[in-house]
Amino acid sequence: MPEHSAIALVGLDWGTTSLRAHALSPAGDVIDRRERPWGIRQLPAGGFAGAVTAIAGDWLSGPGSPPLIACGMVGSRDGWREVPYLDCPADVAALARGLVAIDTPSGPLYLVPGLRLTGDRPDVMRGEETQLAGGLALAAAPADTLCILPGTHAKWVTVEGGRVTRFTTHLTGELFALLRDHSLLGVPARGVPVRDQPADAVTASCPAAAGDAFDRGLAAARASGAAGLSGRLFSVRSLYLTGSLTAADTLEYLSGLLVGEEIRSGLADRGDVPATAFLVGDRALCGRYARGLAAFGIGDVALLGDTAPAGLWRIARAAGLVACGERPRSTGAPP
Amino acid sequence: MPEHSAIALVGLDWGTTSLRAHALSPAGDVIDRRERPWGIRQLPAGGFAGAVTAIAGDWLSGPGSPPLIACGMVGSRDGWREVPYLDCPADVAALARGLVAIDTPSGPLYLVPGLRLTGDRPDVMRGEETQLAGGLALAAAPADTLCILPGTHAKWVTVEGGRVTRFTTHLTGELFALLRDHSLLGVPARGVPVRDQPADAVTASCPAAAGDAFDRGLAAARASGAAGLSGRLFSVRSLYLTGSLTAADTLEYLSGLLVGEEIRSGLADRGDVPATAFLVGDRALCGRYARGLAAFGIGDVALLGDTAPAGLWRIARAAGLVACGERPRSTGAPP
Numbered sequence: 120m121p122e123h124s125a126i127a128l129v130g131l132d133w134g135t136t137s138l139r140a141h142a143l144s145p146a147g148d149v150i151d152r153r154e155r156p157w158g159i160r161q162l163p164a165g166g167f168a169g170a171v172t173a174i175a176g177d178w179l180s181g182p183g184s185p186p187l188i189a190c191g192m193v194g195s196r197d198g199w200r201e202v203p204y205l206d207c208p209a210d211v212a213a214l215a216r217g218l219v220a221i222d223t224p225s226g227p228l229y230l231v232p233g234l235r236l237t238g239d240r241p242d243v244m245r246g247e248e249t250q251l252a253g254g255l256a257l258a259a260a261p262a263d264t265l266c267i268l269p270g271t272h273a274k275w276v277t278v279e280g281g282r283v284t285r286f287t288t289h290l291t292g293e294l295f296a297l298l299r300d301h302s303l304l305g306v307p308a309r310g311v312p313v314r315d316q317p318a319d320a321v322t323a324s325c326p327a328a329a330g331d332a333f334d335r336g337l338a339a340a341r342a343s344g345a346a347g348l349s350g351r352l353f354s355v356r357s358l359y360l361t362g363s364l365t366a367a368d369t370l371e372y373l374s375g376l377l378v379g380e381e382i383r384s385g386l387a388d389r390g391d392v393p394a395t396a397f398l399v400g401d402r403a404l405c406g407r408y409a410r411g412l413a414a415f416g417i418g419d420v421a422l423l424g425d426t427a428p429a430g431l432w433r434i435a436r437a438a439g440l441v442a443c444g445e446r447p448r449s450t451g452a453p454p
Numbered sequence: 455m456p457e458h459s460a461i462a463l464v465g466l467d468w469g470t471t472s473l474r475a476h477a478l479s480p481a482g483d484v485i486d487r488r489e490r491p492w493g494i495r496q497l498p499a500g501g502f503a504g505a506v507t508a509i510a511g512d513w514l515s516g517p518g519s520p521p522l523i524a525c526g527m528v529g530s531r532d533g534w535r536e537v538p539y540l541d542c543p544a545d546v547a548a549l550a551r552g553l554v555a556i557d558t559p560s561g562p563l564y565l566v567p568g569l570r571l572t573g574d575r576p577d578v579m580r581g582e583e584t585q586l587a588g589g590l591a592l593a594a595a596p597a598d599t600l601c602i603l604p605g606t607h608a609k610w611v612t613v614e615g616g617r618v619t620r621f622t623t624h625l626t627g628e629l630f631a632l633l634r635d636h637s638l639l640g641v642p643a644r645g646v647p648v649r650d651q652p653a654d655a656v657t658a659s660c661p662a663a664a665g666d667a668f669d670r671g672l673a674a675a676r677a678s679g680a681a682g683l684s685g686r687l688f689s690v691r692s693l694y695l696t697g698s699l700t701a702a703d704t705l706e707y708l709s710g711l712l713v714g715e716e717i718r719s720g721l722a723d724r725g726d727v728p729a730t731a732f733l734v735g736d737r738a739l740c741g742r743y744a745r746g747l748a749a750f751g752i753g754d755v756a757l758l759g760d761t762a763p764a765g766l767w768r769i770a771r772a773a774g775l776v777a778c779g780e781r782p783r784s785t786g787a788p789p
Contacts, residue, residue: 241692272638272688288688290637297632302625303607347682349719353607353623357576384684 130431131189140175141428167199179225186440190231190249204235208282215437253430254399254423266397269404275385289381304355307366332368336375337414348380378411395419465766466524475510476763502534514560521775525566525584539570543617550772588765589734589758601732604739610720624716639690642701667703671710672749683715713746730754
């Protein structure tokens with residue numbers, strides 16, 4: 120365990136299915152990391168407060184303990200306290216100003232707000248804003264860029280002038296899991312032994328390295344043009360029935376179809392094909408997206424991994440929580 | 455019960471979840487109809503043969519009993535006997551030539567083959583070919599037309615010169631049920647009391663008459679243009695979160711989104727907007743599709759209802775099973 124004096128910030132990434140805690144050094148480096156299956160709907164004894172004490176109590180105890188910040192669904196209607204969404208455009212300074220502090224047995228906990236788009240295409244994110252803040256810092260990204268955060272609910276984010284101006288959610292990961300687990304398309308593969316992988320990602324039940332069947336799915340999605348996925352999805356079944364896909368390959372092909380359709384749709388929605396893109400999140404899943412983006416002509420892609428700790432650090436600094444190496448005394452909204 | 459002498463043909467529409475039996479007069483009219491929940495995976499005691507005896511034994515018993523014909527999944531790999539698919543293009547005469555007779559305790563049963571597309575976009579249908587045969591006869595349809603058969607696996611069928619030349623399966627009904635029952639999008643409506651409706655149709659859990667929220671979904675699908683559904687599906691959630699959709703309306707909106715996307719995609723795939731279209735199947739579901747087609751500029755739409763009995767009649771006549779009012783003696787393939 121790191122010495123207390125070496126911990127400048129404790130950052131929680133608290134979602135629906137898991138709680139990740141990070142101890143950050145005065146330089147903003149992650150010096151310790153813990154993960155528990157304590158999503159906001161499956162809390163341990165003692166509820167939210169008990170979870171914090173159990174996962175990070177030793178980092179937070181005693182005098183001069185580091186400040187505590189959290190992002191993700193913990194700030195949703197079903198979380199510890201609902202934190203209002205911020206309207207776009209929004210940048211790191213706006214996220215810092217929007218922090219909401221709540222009193223906990225472990226001291227004040229600063230909750231990061233999510234982002235909201237209003238108008239005729241409303242959308243929301245909660246947690247991804249922090250990954251974006253970290254991703255852009257890590258990548259020294261240009262002020263104008265496309266960031267994609269693959270996952271259960273993938274986000275396509277347009278950053279302009281260092282601010283999030285627009286974003287769109289694609290249900291790709293959830294659709295993959297639904298089709299694999301409950302649809303006729305998943306029947307052949309459900310009879311095949313598969314690796315034990317997370318249930319909520321496009322990679323679930325697929326090898327980490329995408330294969331030929333994945334590329335066939337990508338190609339089919341690309342070939343569909345403006346017609347899109349609707350008339351292609353059943354090809355998972357018909358290619359299997361006609362002997363062109365093995366049962367074991369059906370999920371790879373489905374993964375390629377869905378990732379390809381997300382990219383096709385996302386680019387059609389933008390109306391252009393940017394030269395570069397940033398991918399934030401699980402490495403294996405981002406690898407599939409990089410392969411997909413390359414198939415659509417975007418070869419200059421940066422894979423950034425888990426950027427939530429860096430984002431929490433950046434927001435905490437912008438809020439002054441770690442600016443002077445001291446924790447602010449107020450438990451209200453930070454300056 | 456009709457007199458035996460009045461029954462010229464017994465036609466079975468035998469799918470995955472139900473068995474429908476029809477007694478047809480010498481003029482081809484349905485004079486009696488029965489339905490049981492004996493899909494091919496949920497057979498009663500006695501299996502396939504027991505099901506036939508139980509649902510239609512009295513129509514078939516005695517001398518001079520009418521011939522027996524069946525379409526649907528009963529002829530699939532998981533059915534009573536697998537009947538090979540016919541390649542397209544195919545017409546009623548080809549279906550009649552492709553009948554496969556099997557011996558049963560109730561006499562020979564003639565199974566209608568499904569249709570298959572090969573090439574780079576393979577597809578299959580089994581059961582719909584019979585509905586199409588009936589639909590085109592009922593509607594006195596032109597030789598070249600677009601037929602849509604909404605359902606769990608909706609079919610878009612191009613008929614040219616009276617033959618099925620191309621078709622595409624859209625998973626719209628299955629997707630709707632998956633999203634309603636298992637996804638985050640279905641969560642608000644799952645808390646609302648809903649009418650008890652079939653679980654496998656786009657109309658499931660929606661009122662039979664489509665409402666304003668359905669039209670909003672259609673409009674969103676149309677507005678998506680070439681980008682399609684991928685970036686719009688989550689709007690079911692974001693419109694609910696932002697108070698723009700009630701929990702009760704979320705399924706109506708989702709139904710509109712999915713039906714709209716199928717139509718948008720189907721028309722993009724064709725590359726034209728035909729002046730007329732034929733809808734075959736459940737009346738309420740076809741009503742939704744008619745509303746959707748009108749939103750995309752196709753106002754001249756015929757709704758044909760359940761055309762399977764008429765299709766079975768037409769195929770049986772083409773095979774000579776009822777041509778002379780007599781049943782052929784052979785149990786092999788009909789002439």
